[in-house]
Amino acid sequence: MHVFSHRMLNTYVSGYKNACATMLDLWSAHVGKTVDIQPVVLLMTVDAIIQCAMGIKSSCQREIDPDSPILKFNAAINRLLELTMKRFSQLWYYNDWIYHMSPAGREVRRYLADMRAFSEVSIATRRQQLHEAAGIQREQSVHRDMLDVLLTVKDEDGHGLSDTEIREQLSRHIPLCWSRHHCKCSPVG
8 A cells, every 4th residue: 555545644643633632632731822833832732743754652751851862853954944944044054065074064064964864763662563563464454654665675686775774855845844834833833
């Protein structure tokens, strides 16, 4: 079954529902107070994206440790989006060599390393889970996230993707999801 078919997309509704329920629970503590909802809605959407794309129940809305992997991953993507916009607005950053030598370029490399570390741990964990559940036909499963698809796909010779290839696919697609949700959530705040 195609990963983006109507039946498959319906399986993600529970993930979004759980993320919304968590957000509403957290808001109940702020009844009668003024609250900036943009960061809360962003974290709710991050929760849903991580669950649907990578099958990870992140609980990032309840996470308070800034050194937790999921919050570092979220901070890295948000900062990379900001640095990308800054690069487009400053003419001297159009030159790759100058940009990579600049403080912003060094910051980009640091955040990309954080993203890679999170992705590598997530891939290794999911690969191990799939290996342990080898008796269960995962491909026949009702719920498959993007990481499952990337881990189980085979070419005509029966070879799967390497961890590096999977990480590169995730690093292309997940920031796109983040940027889309950031654009949708910004007017909310």
